[in-house]
Each structure stands twice: as structure tokens, then as C-alpha cells.
Amino acid sequence: MPLITHDIGLCAAQLRDGHLVAMPTETVYGLAADARQESAVRQVFALKGRPSSNPLIVHLHAGEQASQWAAEITPQAQRLMAAFWPGPLTLVLPARDDVLRCVTAGQNSVALRVPAHPMAQALLRAFGGGLVAPSANRYMSISPTSAEHVAKQFADSELTILDGGPCQVGLESSIVSLLPGDSPRLLRRGMLGRMRLQEVLGEALEERAGDVRAPGQHQRHYAPTTPxxxxxxxxxxxxxxxxxxxxxxxxxxxxxxxxxxxxxxxxxxxxxxxxxxxxxxxxxxxxxxxxxxxxxxxxxxxxxxxxxxxxxxx
Structure with missing residues (x-):
């Protein structure tokens, strides 16, 4: 059965050893793994039942780490980072060659976020690197906003769950794509609204995904078992x-x-x-x-x- 804990050091050590840990963010709880360990990343897909064609978001403790993952950080991206990181915003940027393509679902772009939750921040600092952390639930089921929700989803596992209390935002992050040669795109709606994003960006956001795959685009998602x-x-x-x-x-x-x-x-x-x-x-x-x-x-x-x-x- 899952272990619910407040021990950040234990969770960081497990992540370094290639294990999975459920961590709180301000949006929803994420199923975290070391984004540099391919075997750990593949465990995330397997435990969730998530198709490998669905890319993962890399979570960082500070915006300064983005250059370790993104090949280019445009002035547009810098404006959004300065305004909304840490916070419920994910940016899709061109990926460096050393980013695992199982993280990006084979695309040459990587999704990055700096969460604002204090326990997520503490875990990311203790771990020292990037963590993939899609919602800690079975694929397409209800996203978890408490440690108890995660334990219910993975009741038959030995998953370690870092308990950070109920999530304050409660819906997944807004996702904005800023790729060279393409228009800025809002790939997923979040509580950080389109108008606020456009004000900082200084231009319009298209709401068509184009050729970019991102989390949360499946027609049926976030769904209870009950109709x-x-x-x-x-x-x-x-x-x-x-x-x-x-x-x-x-x-x-x-x-x-x-x-x-x-x-x-x-x-x-x-x-x-x-x-x-x-x-x-x-x-x-x-x-x-x-x-x-x-x-x-x-x-x-x-x-x-x-x-x-x-x-x-x-």
C-alpha cells in the first residue's frame, strides 16, 4: 500500500534512486520521476497507463534551470517566466539534444514549469534537478488534489506520496507553446487566463494545437467512473x-x-x-x-x- 509522508529527504533520495514519488503542486499532485533517468520516466508511463505519445512536463525549482533543458529561450518566454514563475504556467520550448525523447514523446520540444507549492519547491531543491510529474492518477481518470486521492488511485502500489495538503489552484497548468517559426499557442487552458498571458506576451495566443502534442488534449479526460x-x-x-x-x-x-x-x-x-x-x-x-x-x-x-x-x- 502507498506510504504518505512529510519527509522531503526520503522522497529526494527515492527519486535519485530511480523510484517514483507523488508530489504536491499548487495545481494537482504529480507522479514525479527523475527526468534524466529513462527507466524512471518509463515507469511513470507504465504506472499511469499513459501512452508514450503523450509528452511529460519537466518541473524545475527555478527559471534559471530552463537553459539546461531548452535550446532557446526567447524574449517572449523570458517575459512569461518573469511574470508567472513560480506558478501554474507551462512553457513549451525547443528542446536541447540531451533531453530524453521519452520525456518529449519524440518531439523536439520540451514542456517546462516551475511550481509554486512550497513543498514542491523544497523537494525540487533537495533533489537538485528536473522532475517529470504528470498528474498522479490512472490515465484519463480524475486528477488528484490531495494525498488521499493519490493513495486511492494507486492503492495496490508501494508508491511514496509527499503530503502537501489540498492543492490551492486545483486545475492543471496553462500550457503555452513558444517555438521558433510558429505563432504563440495556448495548448491547454488553466486558471492563468488567456487575457493575462496575452498582456504580458504582447501578442495574441492562438488556440489551435497545430503540430504540437501536449498533455490534457484528449477528448475524454479528468473523468469519474460514474457517468x-x-x-x-x-x-x-x-x-x-x-x-x-x-x-x-x-x-x-x-x-x-x-x-x-x-x-x-x-x-x-x-x-x-x-x-x-x-x-x-x-x-x-x-x-x-x-x-x-x-x-x-x-x-x-x-x-x-x-x-x-x-x-x-x-
Whole structure:
């Protein structure tokens, strides 16, 4: 069974020895491995059941380390790093030749991030290098925002989990591609919004992936085992069934089934969304109904995860 610990030294030693460690970040918990050890990186894909065509993000403790991974750091990238690192922003940059291509899924680009979580920072400093750390869950299932979520996902393993408490952001990082000869692209929506990124970048971000593969682009992702359905108006009769769970966005209605109201603030909602899915998914319900938030820029990342988590939207 997994070991949940606060011992940063133990976790750093295990990573140096080629083992996996689940670590907290401000976004979600990541399944970390030494990004320079190919055997360790391949363990990440195997444990998650993640296809090798899906690239990994390398986590660093400081922006100064980026030059050890990226062949070129443009003025655009420098502006974004200065404004948003440490924080929930991943940059896709041209990769150095010595970066393992199992990390980049065979691409000549590498995704880099400096997380803001204090325990992630402490672990990265103690380890001293870069760590790949995709979400610490089985592929396409709900991303974990607590150590307990990770332990549930990998209950049959001996994974070491560094407990940093609940994640404060709660949704995966925004991913921006800045590759030579290509337009800047927003590859994945996060709580760091497009408008803020464009203000610092000084130009528009395209929202087409182009030829760049990045995490979180699968049509179905972040999904509970229980069928989930988004709604604007609650389906007739559904509120009367104890077999239906509900996630509300501020304007909750009485229901016979279990309900969680995440409120009408997008940051508060995002921080609690995956935890609410875990809570309801554990109850053996027939269906989880999720009230669709407002269609506003501040909710864009929540909408992205909601579409990928749900069987349908009504």
C-alpha cells in the first residue's frame, strides 16, 4: 500500500534512486520521476497507463534551470517566466539534444514549469534537478488534489506520496507553446487566463494545437467512473432520486441525492472541483449532474475540464 509522508529527504533520495514519488503542486499532485533517468520516466508511463505519445512536463525549482533543458529561450518566454514563475504556467520550448525523447514523446520540444507549492519547491531543491510529474492518477481518470486521492488511485502500489495538503489552484497548468517559426499557442487552458498571458506576451495566443502534442488534449479526460452530465437546467425528475449526485455553481436546488455547492467564484470552484468529483464518485451513484458555470473567460479552464469529464452536456 502507498506510504504518505512529510519527509522531503526520503522522497529526494527515492527519486535519485530511480523510484517514483507523488508530489504536491499548487495545481494537482504529480507522479514525479527523475527526468534524466529513462527507466524512471518509463515507469511513470507504465504506472499511469499513459501512452508514450503523450509528452511529460519537466518541473524545475527555478527559471534559471530552463537553459539546461531548452535550446532557446526567447524574449517572449523570458517575459512569461518573469511574470508567472513560480506558478501554474507551462512553457513549451525547443528542446536541447540531451533531453530524453521519452520525456518529449519524440518531439523536439520540451514542456517546462516551475511550481509554486512550497513543498514542491523544497523537494525540487533537495533533489537538485528536473522532475517529470504528470498528474498522479490512472490515465484519463480524475486528477488528484490531495494525498488521499493519490493513495486511492494507486492503492495496490508501494508508491511514496509527499503530503502537501489540498492543492490551492486545483486545475492543471496553462500550457503555452513558444517555438521558433510558429505563432504563440495556448495548448491547454488553466486558471492563468488567456487575457493575462496575452498582456504580458504582447501578442495574441492562438488556440489551435497545430503540430504540437501536449498533455490534457484528449477528448475524454479528468473523468469519474460514474457517468457525469453537465446541465444548465436540472433534468426533470432527477432531483427526486437518491441515486443522483449534484455539483452546483452557487444556485443549488434541493435534491434527494448528495450535493456539493462549490460556489460562484471561479477560483474557489476550480480548487474544489476534482475533490467534489472524487467524493461523489465514491458513493456508487447512477449519475453525477454538474451545473454548467457561466460562459465567461474566468471560467474557461473549468469549462474545458467539465467537457472532458462529462459524457454529455445539456
Amino acid at each position: 457525469a452530465q453537465g446541465f444548465v437546467q436540472a433534468p426533470a425528475g432527477a432531483l427526486d432520486s437518491q441515486a443522483h449526485g449534484w455539483i452546483w455553481c452557487g444556485s443549488a436546488h434541493l435534491s434527494q441525492g448528495p450535493a456539493i455547492n462549490l460556489g460562484a467564484d471561479p477560483e474557489q470552484y476550480a480548487a474544489g472541483f476534482y475533490a467534489a468529483l472524487y467524493q461523489l464518485d465514491a458513493l456508487g451513484l447512477q449519475r453525477i449532474y454538474i451545473q454548467v458555470p457561466p460562459h465567461q473567460e474566468a471560467w474557461a479552464a473549468v469549462h474545458d475540464r467539465l467537457v472532458r469529464a462529462c459524457h454529455s452536456l445539456t
